[in-house]
Amino acid sequence: MDNWSITRSKQTAPATYNKEAERLRHTLAFVLERGVLQSNFGAHLKRRRVAKPKIAVPTREQFRLLLAELRRDYRARGAGDLVEFLATSGCRLSARGNGVLPGVEGSQLARR
Numbered sequence: 001m002d003n004w005s006i007t008r009s010k011q012t013a014p015a016t017y018n019k020e021a022e023r024l025r026h027t028l029a030f031v032l033e034r035g036v037l038q039s040n041f042g043a044h045l046k047r048r049r050v051a052k053p054k055i056a057v058p059t060r061e062q063f064r065l066l067l068a069e070l071r072r073d074y075r076a077r078g079a080g081d082l083v084e085f086l087a088t089s090g091c092r093l094s095a096r097g098n099g100v101l102p103g104v105e106g107s108q109l110a111r112r
Contacts, residue, residue: 001041014048021045063087 009017025042032040058066070080085091 001045005045009048014050018047018050021047 005021008020012020021042025040025045028037028040028042031037067080067084070076070083073079
């Protein structure tokens with residue numbers, strides 16, 4: 001079990017390893033409950049730390065190019081306007097989805 005843990009943790013991303021180790025622990029616990037094994041060999045497997053993704057804020061020029069690309073793509077109808085609205089207003093997508101502006105009583109946003 002330790003050899004698997006060492007080898008697998010080097011081969012995969014931390015989130016993948018954690019999912020596989022959890023599945024293995026649950027499987028071995030199930031087999032242990034059924035009396036097939038005497039002990040759960042996977043109980044000692046530790047979770048690996050998953051790094052938080054780094055947020056890259058685009059420059060004004062990159063943001064302008066992103067908006068232009070979204071508005072040019074016919075499959076992203078209205079996406080450029082929505083992205084610009086969310087970026088410049090400080091709203092979250094859930095506030096737009098509910099059709100209200102936070103802090104503005106009785107406000108309604110036009111929906112497409």
